[in-house]
Amino acid sequence: MRAIRQLVRFGWEQALSCVFPVVIFASLALTQLISLPLLPRYDWLLVICLLMQWWMLRSGLETRDELKVITLFHLIGLVLEVFKVHMGSWSYPEEGYVKIFGVPLYSGFMYASVASYLCQAWRRLQVELICWPPFWIVVTLAAAIYLNFFTHHFWVDIRWWLSALVLIVFWRSWVAYEVNGTRYRMPLALSFVLIGFFIWIAENIATFFGAWEYPNQTEAWSLVHLGKVSSWLLLVIVSFLIVATLKQVKDKIR
Template sequence: MKGEYGASDPFCQPLVVRTRQWTIVTALKQLIRFGWEQARSCVFPVVIFASLALTKLVPLPLLPRYDWLLVICLLMQWWMVRSGLETRDELEVITLFHIIGLALELFKVRMGSWSYPEEGYTKLFGVPLYSGFMYASVASYLCQAWRRLKVELVQWPPFWLVVPLAAAIYLNFFTHHYWVDVRWWLSSFVMLVFWRSWVTYEVGGVRYRMPLVLSFLLIGFFIWIAENIATFFGAWQYPNQAKAWSLVHLGKVSSWCLLVIVSFLIVATLKQVKKEYVDREEAGHG
């Protein structure tokens, strides 16, 4: 006996099938929500990419291209703070990244790792000042995503271990030109230090978690994709791209992963310090 309804009736589907369909629909909705929050967090990088494309395809008057890019980045940074998309605390973090990135650019251009071949009034030792904003935009993304997704850290390593590790990774970008490149040793050490660390985030009221090392790899890979777009539009130029554009070597993913780790460690450490300060203030007024 099949009962009142026929077996072909859609309402007679087994509960497990309907549950599976509902799970797929829910997962897709959550993925879309997650993608939307990520896109909102990338507003500064998106503006930089759009400006690179615009100034490449449509020459602007009065100033060289690099100078227009600096003007656009400055205006965008002002608007981000003015509109409330970034807080003043986040601006301080982003400014720190601008300085760190610019120092790296000055050194790498001097060593011939890449170049900025176009003219510009706002170039310092061959490096246009807008280049620092490309690093700052990574910090902007991290700060925005941290706030929008309500990021929390689980089993974060101690301060005395995190800070020297970040410093060693950053210094290796300089010292490997004169000494042994220890990036793979540093990568192994990162795996060891953060093996038990997780990052949790919230999407649509539901909390998820991800191994911290995996998040480093994913962000580094997507920055490598962004790097290909940036070099295509002439943001900078590698030696093998002097005659014609070519895909950036996949090995650069390791460099970006390490730079992301430095960025993340700085942001996470400052967030932790800020949280501890707020907790102490609240405890003092309690």
């Protein structure tokens, strides 16, 4: 029974950490089912995301430092979105007043919501990193993974080499967390895979409700290829490495 209670409490903490992503998915579903007046759907999604961000900060669910991290992820995601849409990887076919090179501004919040989850789960579960690699290795690896999202369109795709490198670099690394006063830990590589898989599920939900559209979904919605898990896995790794690095830098400043 104690194990069940711990699992329920862990799930509850995870659910609280996912407030921002849940609001985004709910907004996608609502605006797909109900036609809102005055503004195009993409612009309403932006308004909802901005209001949600303001409320989370005002209510104390999010700290100012976490807002800075989330803003950084919004910019990183928006740059990637502009490039990927330009290369035809996916598209945003609906109308919108607030678009940059065919990309609605709300799209950056989908990346920001991943950062929001990581920041809140980190704080709620009192995450601690064990056997964390040197700073320069982490920064170099994160930069290489992010750049590969761009360069593989013009050069060889090295995602699998990067994935293997992640396993080598973080082979001895663990993430420790606390639930109801009890400390647990799991291999960091396993946590990457689990988060990446659940984000792939979230991607299927998002595309079903028209958040964006892959070329094979133009005529009718279809399941996102399982190979996309590798892309989301690498994106999660970049997100985690950035958050972890910023947390360590902040601790050293203190």
